[in-house]
Amino acid sequence: MKKQSMWRFVVWGVGVVLALAGIICILIAHWDKVTACLHSFFTKCADIFSCPEFDDYGDFEDGLLYE
Numbered sequence: 001m002k003k004q005s006m007w008r009f010v011v012w013g014v015g016v017v018l019a020l021a022g023i024i025c026i027l028i029a030h031w032d033k034v035t036a037c038l039h040s041f042f043t044k045c046a047d048i049f050s051c052p053e054f055d056d057y058g059d060f061e062d063g064l065l066y067e
Contacts, residue, residue: 027034
């Protein structure tokens with residue numbers, strides 16, 4: 001009985017490693033689409049959490065503020 005549970009554990013471990021390898025291969029194959037999706041997500045988050053009342057302060061040069 002102990003030998004059977006050892007083989008079950010080995011087969012389970014091999015299955016987990018193969019599943020992780022498959023996920024990594026899919027990520028590498030579609031890396032450009034993943035990064036484009038993440039970029040659009042972070043851009044939308046930045047638009048949601050930005051403060052529009054302070055956007056006009058970015059137009060001035062820092063040297064003008066210290067004169």
